[in-house]
Amino acid sequence: MARRIESTATTVRPRKRPVTIKDVAAHLGVSFSAVSRALNDRHHTSEDMKARVRDAAKALGYVPHTAARMMHRAHSQTIGLVLPDLSNYIFAETASVMAEQCYQAGYQLVLGVSQRDPQIELEQVESMRAMRVAGVIISPCGQSLPETHRLLASMPSVQLARRNAELKIPTIATDDRTGSRNAMRHLLQLGHSRVALVSGDQTMTDKERLEGALDALSQAGVEQPSGLVLQGPLTAEFGREATSRVVQMEHRPTAVLCTNSVLTIGVVDAVQRAGLSVPGEMSLIGYGDPEWFRLWGPGLTTVQLPITELAQACAMHLLRQVGEGGEHEAARRPFEMMLDTSLLLRGSTGPAPGNS
Template sequence: MITTKDIAERLGLSVSTVGRALSDDSRISEETKFRVRQAASEMGYVGNRAARMMRGASSNVVALVIPDIRNSFYSTIAHELSKNMEAEGYQLMLSETDDDRMVELRHLRELSATRVAGVIIVPTARPHSDSVKLLRAMPHLQLLRRHPSLGAQWFGVDDREALRRATAHLVELGHTRIAYLGGPVELPTGAERLEGFRSALQEGGLPDDAGRAELGPPSSVDHGRQAVRRLLKEPDAPTALVLGSIQLTLGVLEELSQQGVKVPGELSVVGFGDEPGFSWWGPGLTTVGLPIQEMATGCALWMMRRLKTKPTNDGPYTSVSPGSLVLRGSTAAPGGPAPSRPR
């Protein structure tokens, strides 16, 4: 590995002069800085960031802590955040928790030890108390999910309104047996989406038994498959489904295709998220569109401003982006035959 000593020997300079030139010290002439940087580039020198941080230099790494990289919402927002961070000279680091609070804690300990500049986190349902302490000691903000113990900096979606609109669309079409598949109420997103579903039924004047909720792991494709399989076996099977996560939507669409259920003739479906394939799945999937780019840009701008201004006390900041209802061919008025039963 090439060191500053190697560069100094090549140029006939002291090691301290080389170090100061590489750190853009004003005491070093521009000519010397140019010679040192040129030699460093030619020799393949890579600076020791850990050593610079020990001397008080700041990190240029921002961590994104998410539950599941397989969820396209998180992978897409990671891509958008990375582009925004790169434009400002920062690098994005990715950590995956699998919604396990102890894994979340281990990652945060490592991130704190490496002195990342900041953290953008989609928290687990019940963050460990040590995770709370670690996050309070570094610039951070919450994305999508919001836990009260982690501060008041949050960027999210109006989940309640998004699911209310999706369900109201089915009610307006005349459906009176509607099922909702979503995440557990322990997650703030799960609770908000379920509330939106129920409020649409109430506003539509439907009885309490008009809607059924199947709750489970939001990142489980299998839960989506199994839940719709159970629903289609019931004597009073629903005529419409509204879904509360991308992974659940993928599971439901796979199961409906495998069973040959006619959408929307036998079953109307409103998905969650707008994957590239959703527009050409079957008749085209009516779905809740998510403002991914808007959220990613907002998160990046807030974090960059926080890192550059270094305020002594972060005031509360909340950004709520609306979802959208993307209308396609998977929803229609009820009236066809009952959904196909699995063999």
């Protein structure tokens, strides 16, 4: 006996095709080229026509083809930002401020992370160049490659926070040498003469922060005891290991000045593990001001960086380069802008033991 087989297949309806420029043109009763000129904001198209086209495109649900529009422009409406990493709160906050600044100016921020590797840094810049970004803001590696220098010099670009003398582009940074000098002077005024310095060893910024602290010692006629300058990678592990060594010395330091917020994590951990009271037995100064500096124990005295102002200044200068025709050499002429730091006093610094 024959059986009737019921079909369970569902009807597949053809997907509605995307709205095109031809559809917008037909809706308005104008030519394809007239709509194209209006959407691309051509100067010889009237403002009335541009408004009519924009309204019609919005009503019909037209979405511009970004790649096609880029082909007709010297650059896209994007700004590239290349950072060493995002583990340092300074870079995360910088990216957030810049994204807002670019958005307000009609640009999208594209982020690349170099992982402190010069080759990866070059690849990030090359990729952004291929994407036709309007310009690049970069916080460079300590040893950027010559090809990276050439690429950045050929386009609108700004060096952020870290200064690389080989990069012949505008630089906006903080006056770190003065910042660390003032921090060391504060410790000297409290009677500390044995101060451990925990610093990075990779960038010009590391060097300037260390030299600023040593300047203060030299100017005060205080000789830095041997074994109290500790340089290494910018990691919490190195900060912990370096501080663990100095707190076990027979004549241990009475204070630690750290030149990086990530290193400071390890410094604080090592001091706590050693059971030293802060600031009674050990005074501490950090660098930067992540939220935990304010919440930890007595609060951490630190060199505060003007992150918002720094990020805004970099974004504004790059956008100005782009707006003034950044393909021309004059718009990219190198200069340096240095922003002031400030010493933020909290409860982690006090008189040296025996000086209270």
